[in-house]
Amino acid sequence: MAFFTHLTRRSLAQSAAMANAIKNVTVIGSGLMGAGIAQVAAQTGHSVTMVDIDPVAVGKAEKRIADSISRVAKKKFGEGDEATKFVSESLSRLRTSTDAVASVESADLVVEAIVENLKTKKELFSKLDNAAPAHTIFASNTSSIPIAKIAEATNRLDRFGGLHFFNPVPVMKLLEVVRIPETSSDTYDAMTAWGKAMGKVTVECKDTPGFIVNRLLVPFMFEAVRMVERGEASPKDVDTAMKLGAGHPMGPFELMDYVGLDTGKFIIDGWHKDYPDVEIFSPSPLLEKLVSEGKHGVKSGEGFYKYKK
Numbered sequence: 001m002a003f004f005t006h007l008t009r010r011s012l013a014q015s016a017a018m019a020n021a022i023k024n025v026t027v028i029g030s031g032l033m034g035a036g037i038a039q040v041a042a043q044t045g046h047s048v049t050m051v052d053i054d055p056v057a058v059g060k061a062e063k064r065i066a067d068s069i070s071r072v073a074k075k076k077f078g079e080g081d082e083a084t085k086f087v088s089e090s091l092s093r094l095r096t097s098t099d100a101v102a103s104v105e106s107a108d109l110v111v112e113a114i115v116e117n118l119k120t121k122k123e124l125f126s127k128l129d130n131a132a133p134a135h136t137i138f139a140s141n142t143s144s145i146p147i148a149k150i151a152e153a154t155n156r157l158d159r160f161g162g163l164h165f166f167n168p169v170p171v172m173k174l175l176e177v178v179r180i181p182e183t184s185s186d187t188y189d190a191m192t193a194w195g196k197a198m199g200k201v202t203v204e205c206k207d208t209p210g211f212i213v214n215r216l217l218v219p220f221m222f223e224a225v226r227m228v229e230r231g232e233a234s235p236k237d238v239d240t241a242m243k244l245g246a247g248h249p250m251g252p253f254e255l256m257d258y259v260g261l262d263t264g265k266f267i268i269d270g271w272h273k274d275y276p277d278v279e280i281f282s283p284s285p286l287l288e289k290l291v292s293e294g295k296h297g298v299k300s301g302e303g304f305y306k307y308k309k
């Protein structure tokens with residue numbers, strides 16, 4: 001018993017030290033995920049810089065964050081001074097930028113949440129590798145791209161890993177912490193401790209396609225699309241069935257719209273390229289059509305369903 005208590009104390013102390021080590025966080029990408037990650041990092045006491053190449057995206061993200069932080073504050077503190085203080089202190093820790101390279105100069109951790117494209121992610125990390133201090137940990141929030149392929153762009157494989165958050169980040173409790181063979185124990189421990197400091201429950205993942213959640217969730221969503229393509233059921237009936245028959249908070253079509261159909265297409269296209277013989281990873285004509293029409297789901301106002309802007 002004393003032995004376990006000793007171990008628990010030691011690992012708690014180590015976790016606290018690791019979590020303390022990460023104070024300055026740069027989040028690259030201010031879309032659905034980047035904004036959520038930046039918000040939660042600011043809420044949990046980190047000094048955060050949120051970066052996007054698109055200034056319009058930064059402006060939209062600031063608005064989304066302000067709305068979301070108010071919801072979080074209301075839930076935590078109700079109405080009143082404490083809620084107001086939580087919002088203003090959290091927002092005071094958040095800066096924005098359109099210059100990724102300048103934004104990593106004092107970062108302890110960089111979390112990348114840009115478009116799901118290997119070439120774009122590698123170009124970004126290659127530039128950041130030259131600009132960031134030696135101790136800085138790099139992590140990707142990719143949904144589906146092997147972390148090892150992204151890390152290749154850098155000379156810091158021991159300080160590289162995956163931090164896969166879930167949408168909406170302020171609400172979803174899980175964080176998948178992904179290690180590649182070269183990820184050092186210190187890096188892995190620091191990423192995990194930071195995840196806990198962000199209020200998340202962490203699970204350890206190997207660098208396998210889709211890690212844990214998406215390896216199960218993406219085939220499920222795509223089988224739902226095939227059912228509709230085969231004329232077996234309507235999106236609405238599939239969604240109703242999975243919510244009422246399987247207890248899911250959203251049906252697969254609602255969820256695809258929520259994640260973003262463009263992101264869904266990037267995921268399936270990447271896996272199809274890597275695993276051409278796996279039938280469930282083959283392109284879906286229905287998804288191709290919607291994406292080509294600019295129907296990217298909730299964020300564009302229309303996907304499988306229509307949304308009020």
Ligand SMILES: C[C@H](O)CC(=O)SCCNC(=O)CCNC(=O)[C@H](O)C(C)(C)COP(=O)(O)OP(=O)(O)OC[C@H]1O[C@@H](n2cnc3c(N)ncnc32)[C@H](O)[C@@H]1OP(=O)(O)O
Pocket residue numbers: 068069071072075142143144165166167168170171172214217249250255259
């Ligand atoms: C593809 C990627 O790689 C991986 C992924 O991310 S896959 C996607 C994973 N995400 C999911 O599966 C989400 C499934 N959906 C859900 O869990 C729920 O529908 C949902 C949490 C999004 C919304 O819940 P719902 O009950 O329908 O709506 P709503 O009442 O507005 O919200 C529930 C609570 O969450 C809070 N909330 C919802 N969105 C929020 C946000 N963006 N910010 C802050 N709080 C939020 C609300 O304030 C509310 O709080 P309350 O319980 O105190 O009232």
Ligand SMILES: NC(=O)c1ccc[n+]([C@@H]2O[C@H](COP(=O)([O-])OP(=O)(O)OC[C@H]3O[C@@H](n4cnc5c(N)ncnc54)[C@H](O)[C@@H]3O)[C@@H](O)[C@H]2O)c1
Pocket residue numbers: 028029030031032033034051052053054057100112113114115116117120124141142143144164165166167258259260263
């Ligand atoms: N949407 C989800 O549910 C979800 C969940 C978990 C992980 N992810 C992953 O997170 C990442 C981002 O997804 P998202 O849904 O937030 O996408 P999004 O389309 O909402 O946002 C992506 C943002 O990246 C910006 N961007 C593109 N190239 C850039 C660059 N070179 N430098 C800086 N900014 C750049 C874009 O301007 C855009 O604002 C993807 O890798 C995705 O697979 C998405």
